[in-house]
Amino acid sequence: MASITLKDLVKAYGDTEVLHHVEGEISDGEFIVVVGPSGCGKSTLLRMVAGLETVTSGTICIGDKVVNQLEPADRDIAMVFQNYALYPHMSVRENMAYGLKIRKISKDEIARRVEEAADILELRPYLERKPRQLSGGQRQRVAMGRAIVRNPQVFLFDEPLSNLDAKLRVQMRLEIRKLQQRLGVTSIYVTHDQVEAMTLGDRLMVLNGGYVEQFGTPIELYDRPATTFVAGFIGSPAMNFLPATVSAGMATLGNGARLANAGAANGAVTLGIRPEHLLQDDAGPVRVTVELVEQLGANSLLHGKLEGTDIEMVVSQPGHMSAAAGTVMGFVPANGALHLFHAETGKRIEP
Amino acid sequence: MVENRPVLNVITHLVLIIGIVIVALPIWITFVASTHDAVRMTQAPIPMLPGTHFWENFSQTLLGSGLSGTETAPVWRMLLNSLTMALMIALGKIAISLISAFAIVYFKFPFRMLFFWLIFVTLMLPVEVRILPTFEVVADLGMLNSYWGLSIPLIASATATFMFRQVFLTIPDEMLESARIDGAGPLRFFWDILIPLSRTNIAALFVILFIYGWNQYLWPLLITTDTDMTTIVMSIKQMLEAAEQSPQWNIIMMTALLAMLPPVFVVVAMQKLFVQGLTETDK
Numbered sequence: 001m002a003s004i005t006l007k008d009l010v011k012a013y014g015d016t017e018v019l020h021h022v023e024g025e026i027s028d029g030e031f032i033v034v035v036g037p038s039g040c041g042k043s044t045l046l047r048m049v050a051g052l053e054t055v056t057s058g059t060i061c062i063g064d065k066v067v068n069q070l071e072p073a074d075r076d077i078a079m080v081f082q083n084y085a086l087y088p089h090m091s092v093r094e095n096m097a098y099g100l101k102i103r104k105i106s107k108d109e110i111a112r113r114v115e116e117a118a119d120i121l122e123l124r125p126y127l128e129r130k131p132r133q134l135s136g137g138q139r140q141r142v143a144m145g146r147a148i149v150r151n152p153q154v155f156l157f158d159e160p161l162s163n164l165d166a167k168l169r170v171q172m173r174l175e176i177r178k179l180q181q182r183l184g185v186t187s188i189y190v191t192h193d194q195v196e197a198m199t200l201g202d203r204l205m206v207l208n209g210g211y212v213e214q215f216g217t218p219i220e221l222y223d224r225p226a227t228t229f230v231a232g233f234i235g236s237p238a239m240n241f242l243p244a245t246v247s248a249g250m251a252t253l254g255n256g257a258r259l260a261n262a263g264a265a266n267g268a269v270t271l272g273i274r275p276e277h278l279l280q281d282d283a284g285p286v287r288v289t290v291e292l293v294e295q296l297g298a299n300s301l302l303h304g305k306l307e308g309t310d311i312e313m314v315v316s317q318p319g320h321m322s323a324a325a326g327t328v329m330g331f332v333p334a335n336g337a338l339h340l341f342h343a344e345t346g347k348r349i350e351p
Numbered sequence: 352m353v354e355n356r357p358v359l360n361v362i363t364h365l366v367l368i369i370g371i372v373i374v375a376l377p378i379w380i381t382f383v384a385s386t387h388d389a390v391r392m393t394q395a396p397i398p399m400l401p402g403t404h405f406w407e408n409f410s411q412t413l414l415g416s417g418l419s420g421t422e423t424a425p426v427w428r429m430l431l432n433s434l435t436m437a438l439m440i441a442l443g444k445i446a447i448s449l450i451s452a453f454a455i456v457y458f459k460f461p462f463r464m465l466f467f468w469l470i471f472v473t474l475m476l477p478v479e480v481r482i483l484p485t486f487e488v489v490a491d492l493g494m495l496n497s498y499w500g501l502s503i504p505l506i507a508s509a510t511a512t513f514m515f516r517q518v519f520l521t522i523p524d525e526m527l528e529s530a531r532i533d534g535a536g537p538l539r540f541f542w543d544i545l546i547p548l549s550r551t552n553i554a555a556l557f558v559i560l561f562i563y564g565w566n567q568y569l570w571p572l573l574i575t576t577d578t579d580m581t582t583i584v585m586s587i588k589q590m591l592e593a594a595e596q597s598p599q600w601n602i603i604m605m606t607a608l609l610a611m612l613p614p615v616f617v618v619v620a621m622q623k624l625f626v627q628g629l630t631e632t633d634k
């Protein structure tokens with residue numbers, strides 16, 4: 001078990017910097033999810049912690065040891081790859097035992113650990129099979145098993161579930177979380193799926209273009225997103241963004257509508273409202289021209305435009321709802337549900 | 352295409368049978384010739400059915416001195432020479448190519464691509480082209496009339512290096528990374544992972560290279576003068592020209608028959624791996 005510290009971490013390939021001054025403190029036993037769009041540098045960050053990529057500048061500590069120069073095998077980590085990277089010519093048992101064998105651990109001890117891991121992951125019946133004789137979910141579990149038997153200080157996962165079908169993904173997600181809680185191993189988990197990130201992580205690190213946008217608990221990210229990027233990335237359907245000008249606590253939207261409680265900001269801002277925080281109110285200031293209603297059963301999603309403008313909006317209402325295209329409906333933001341962001345930098349303005 | 356028309360069936364079978372007869376006839380004649388005595392083989396027309404002298408020819412060829420009245424080595428000795436040479440060439444080529452492909456694919460060293468292209472360019476220089484300088488070198492090293500001389504000049508192989516490079520490139524990077532995390536150094540990775548994953552390709556290459564080595568003619572002819580080092584393929588030609596005799600077809604054909612057996616045996620024994628190695632792509 002160990003904490004991980006990332007200090008001023010930079011990664012550059014030649015002249016292009018792909019990770020910019022990443023900072024992060026991960027405490028012992030924490031489950032961290034690194035999330036962000038494709039190409040933002042998630043895998044690169046993870047692979048630097050694993051020792052598979054060199055560090056351009058900055059330091060990585062595992063426990064209180066700087067590991068920048070250590071080989072992956074000496075960092076006491078285990079990694080689960082997206083395509084599992086099982087050795088195709090070895091049986092499940094040999095796959096799990098390989099790392100231990102290299103470490104010259106005694107045969108009895110290896111057998112004990114492999115069988116223990118197999119029990120945890122319900123892989124007992126498959127121990128003598130080759131990876132190609134297993135289903136995707138079983139292979140995934142073998143990859144997990146290979147990580148567990150090592151008894152490492154840190155687990156690293158690089159999109160381990162993205163090759164599975166949706167249902168299995170939900171199930172494996174739960175299993176990974178339970179397993180991590182049970183073993184209490186510090187973990188870093190990379191995904192581009194925000195639902196996976198929200199449900200798994202103790203804390204989320206949101207990366208965008210190589211910058212850390214925000215690092216906090218799922219609820220912090222949802223309630224107080226630090227930037228428009230985080231605000232748009234976390235939560236589904238995504239937050240509505242409306243350009244507005246604020247003066248004396250009143251926000252004026254593009255179509256002239258005025259909203260109260262706009263806080264301490266002044267001048268041009270981007271106003272953010274989550275679809276689920278708009279309450280129907282015929283006299284409400286936010287008026288939406290309906291284009292389409294999606295009935296999801298438990299709730300309804302109303303797609304439309306802010307009246308008189310071209311700004312796309314989504315509103316989520318509980319229960320059933322129907323509205324003909326072209327009708328205009330009024331909404332009022334729930335209390336404290338307005339997020340204000342600087343119009344140019346996209347940074348959050350605290351109310 | 353799945354068709355089920357009797358006439359078509361008959362025709363396709365007919366074509367196939369004709370093809371087989373054309374290919375198999377020389378082999379049949381070889382076999383028949385090896386079962387008659389020398390006298391019968393000099394009379395026209397040559398026999399088309401087996402005679403009764405098979406075992407007699409067999410033991411005279413394999414264990415006796417082969418052609419009567421000459422001083423060639425017994426055929427078992429030539430078979431042994433050929434086998435040693437073919438095995439050394441095949442195994443040597445595989446070992447060298449595996450190692451060089453490993454270096455080229457997995458290590459970053461200065462002039463890596465230059466080395467690769469140098470190896471690649473040697474594809475254009477088969478033994479026959481460089482035969483005189485090679486002979487000179489082998490002679491200077493005192494390797495004439497030795498197994499080393501027979502095999503070493505033929506061992507370097509661009510084809511096999513290139514093939515293993517392609518095989519290694521199909522192995523996902525994660526395999527290497529996962530081995531690194533498991534603590535395997537380069538040599539362990541090579542032994543425990545690359546070699547087993549290239550198993551079928553190695554087998555396929557072994558078959559091809561064994562036959563290549565077995566069929567070498569010009570090179571052994573050049574560098575062996577000692578009759579004890581004669582290989583079977585060159586001996587067949589020599590038997591035809593054996594001094595002041597009409598060719599003893601029964602013995603020559605028996606020798607030819609024996610010369611065919613080891614390659615056939617290798618192909619049959621490794622057939623399954625061979626086909627897998629040439630067709631399988633999934634790693």
Ligand SMILES: Nc1ncnc2c1ncn2[C@@H]1O[C@H](COP(=O)(O)OP(=O)(O)OP(=O)(O)O)[C@@H](O)[C@H]1O
Nearest residue numbers: 013018036037038039040041042043044045191192
């Ligand atoms: N070897 C390399 N040389 C140059 N640039 C690279 C190299 N590897 C990655 N990059 C760049 O670094 C950036 C981050 O890549 P990375 O693989 O970390 O993305 P990612 O966040 O994992 O994306 P995905 O979700 O698609 O896996 C990308 O823009 C990529 O083009």
Ligand SMILES: [Mg+2]
Nearest residue numbers: 042043044158
């Ligand atoms: Mg990635």
